[in-house]
Amino acid sequence: MENTLLIGLSRQTTLERQLDVVANNIANVNTAGFKSDSSLFEEYLMPGAHEDRFVGRDRRLSYVQDRGTYRDFSQGPTEQTGNPLDVAISGNAFLVVQTAGGERYTRDGGLHMNNLGQLVTAAGDTVQGTAGPIVFQPADHDVNVSPDGTITVVEGTGRTDAQRGKLRLVSFADAQKLLKEGSNLYSAGEGGAAQPDTKSQLQQGYLEKSNVSSVAEMSRMIQVTRTYTQIATLLQQESDLHKTAIEKLADVPA
Secondary structure, eight states: OOHHHHHHHHHHHHHHHHHHHHHHHTTTTTTTTTTOOOEEEEEEEEEOOOOOOOOGGEEEEEEEEEEEEEEEEOOOOOOOOOTOOOOOEESSOOOEEETTTTEEEEEEOOOOOOOTTTTOOOEEEEEEEEEEOOOOOOOOOOOETTTOEEEEOOOOOOOOOEEEEEEEEESSSGGGGOOOEEEEEEETTTSSSOOEOOOOOOEEEEEEOOOOHHHHHHHEEEEEEEHHHHHHHHHHHHHHHHHHHHHHHHHHOO
């Protein structure tokens, strides 16, 4: 295959990957605590042009290589919900949840109580406190979540405050190495061990919204689609040019 076609194909492959990333961002524009992804590309030079007329740097073929993605962990806007169990994290921390696969981490503070009185996520995973799961009693009311994550309630008909636990907040030395696992959860991956986070604070009755800019992502999707179409047209023209050349060379006069 000609070098032009190979280089164009390498660019189309990376554009397809970039379109998947952008589409996933747009699909999660309303997902609480979601962090947007961006694609990473680099030039890959291959000394593959062997014609004598190419000299020095002109011999190198410039391909496009998809290196992966990086995550934007910037703070998303907060929205008041009025639900006393909802919490928005201000800072770099993550909530710790217990799943079937072990401990996982999330920025989604949309919490509720299950039928066992446990504090859980929307997916039903148990939210972990510093001393284990947080469990409420049937008569508990007037739940209060302090900025440091301490949860207190009023017991029964009296006005006696009782503590039900403290939300476990953790952070990582290199959050970029966290692995997305779906359902708005992360695993530690190669990001290192989770460290207690004492700097971040919680806002009760609020949710951190996605940090995806829908306008920016839609513009990026249009740009990627146009570029893909332009390269496809270029490759088709190149293919037609070769086809025409072969047909004319084969048309030898009798």
